[in-house]
Amino acid sequence: MVPVLSLWLPILVAAVIVFVASSIVHMVLPFHKGDYARLPKEDEVMEALRKFSIPPADYLVPCATSPKEMGAPAFKEKMKQGPVLFMTVRPNGMPSMTKSLVLWFIYCLVVGIFAAYITGRALQPGAHYLQVFRFAGCTAFIAYSLALWQDTIWYSRNWTTTLKSNVDGLVYGLLTAGVFGWLWPR
Numbered sequence: 001m002v003p004v005l006s007l008w009l010p011i012l013v014a015a016v017i018v019f020v021a022s023s024i025v026h027m028v029l030p031f032h033k034g035d036y037a038r039l040p041k042e043d044e045v046m047e048a049l050r051k052f053s054i055p056p057a058d059y060l061v062p063c064a065t066s067p068k069e070m071g072a073p074a075f076k077e078k079m080k081q082g083p084v085l086f087m088t089v090r091p092n093g094m095p096s097m098t099k100s101l102v103l104w105f106i107y108c109l110v111v112g113i114f115a116a117y118i119t120g121r122a123l124q125p126g127a128h129y130l131q132v133f134r135f136a137g138c139t140a141f142i143a144y145s146l147a148l149w150q151d152t153i154w155y156s157r158n159w160t161t162t163l164k165s166n167v168d169g170l171v172y173g174l175l176t177a178g179v180f181g182w183l184w185p186r
Helices: 004-027 042-050 073-081 095-124 127-144 148-155 159-183
Strands: 059-062 085-089
Touching: 004 095, 004 127, 004 159, 042 127, 095 127, 095 159, 127 159, 148 159
Parallel strands: none
Antiparallel strands: 059 085
């Protein structure tokens, strides 16, 4: 067994490498360019919605407040007529990239901590590189990827976008695995 605190260096290095890799994936490579479609008549839709001053939140349209309402003919007609939306409204203005990047880095650290915990519980100091790679990489891949499927299953997010994000998660998992294998205590 290897204590998590003794793995602070691979946790930190993996987080930094994943952070840099994700920046390259999202800012340099065209891989995610088509993840979001432009809304038809975007300016008109924005102007129409603006008058409602919708506060930031996650919305479902139409939204039934009970199973009974969901079975009502009026609700079924709303669903039939559409549009049916899962919508996130953010505060007006440019989002804070600093806040998002800090939260992403913290998330990368948390993934590293879980990879360290699971790998450290399974293996001893001096474990073979590929054993460390397997445990750390699988744990990191799961953390970076599999929860994304829930949004596709339940909220109709595009499968292509989810699978592309899973490819990102595979890359991040492999990078994490490589760092842990490299810096594993001897």
